[in-house]
Amino acid sequence: MEGADVVIGxxxxxxxxxxxxxxxxxxLAIFLALTLFSFVGGYFTPWDKETIDPFNIGMPPSAEHYLGTSQAGIDLYAMTVEGTRISILIGLVVGLVSVLIAAVYGCTMAYFGGKVDKLMLFVLEALIMMPALLVVAVATSGGGAGLKQDLPSWLLLIIVLLVFSWMGTARLIRSLSMSLMQRDFVKAAQYMGVPPRRIIWRHLVPNIGSLLVLDITRGVTAAILAEVAFSFIGIGIKLPDVSLGVLIGGATSQVQTFPWMFWVxxxxxxxxxxxxxxxxxGLRDAFDPSSSSSGKARKKRARNNGTDQSLVQKKAS
Known part of the structure; x- marks a missing residue:
């Protein structure tokens, strides 16, 4: 229909x-490519992270071993595929679940307020005060011997990271949700007798969606870096499990002898x-067009449009 307005969501x-x-x-393309590599890359080599090639020990990249072998004769390509998959899995699980926990916890604090808010805030502050590094070290070493027998080290690390990765976001969500509680649409829902759970999920959480999406990407990055850091110093993922942190930490002392083991x-x-x-x-700029990088892009387009208009005026004169 001519002249009809097109509504874009x-x-x-x-x-x-x-x-x-x-x-x-x-x-996005790089991240998807690495994720695809971590899940299907193992089909392109006959070797795995546990098979030893006694005839190619500490060998540089070759046609048989695409990225070389370790000093134990294990294929680095196979270990990199496995390590990338474990690191991405840790990042995605911790990033997504921690933001979900923070959203529910923060919105619940803001909605109920009063004694409930004070109690939940006390628990939050107590968790923030806990020494995360010490807890990780105890859980993944002798102190967590019972858990280690039942859970792989990467799953144990996910659980420990989840305990400490959501508190800061929860406090921020609480502050934003408290301001949303004063909005008319929330008060109207309360007046109509809408259950608290539905108000939280239908009115509070969607209105902080941009913050949640950005915190997910930041949380995935932070979880991957935390895994690398903890595994590098020996309190994260333990062999026979493999991750990027395990590979980097194990090759640090052999950079001169086996450089490919470290740099890959x-x-x-x-x-x-x-x-x-x-x-x-990119997500920040998409959610907030007034951010710095978006502003620079608009200024550049404005300058280009101004230049084009001046050229048109000169030609017309």
């Missing part, structure tokens, strides 16, 4: 803004965290 607008950001799209997983880690940072910047 907010999510469509955000998606289009994101896709116009070439840097963000490149970051380090490069993958940089690509992984760098792609997530690029995606986070």
């Amino acid at each position: 907010k999510s469509t607008i955000i998606f289009r803004r994101f896709m116009r950001n070439k840097t963000a799209v490149a970051g 997983p380090l490069t993958v880690m940089f690509l992984l965290t760098g792609s997530l940072a690029m995606m986070n910047d």
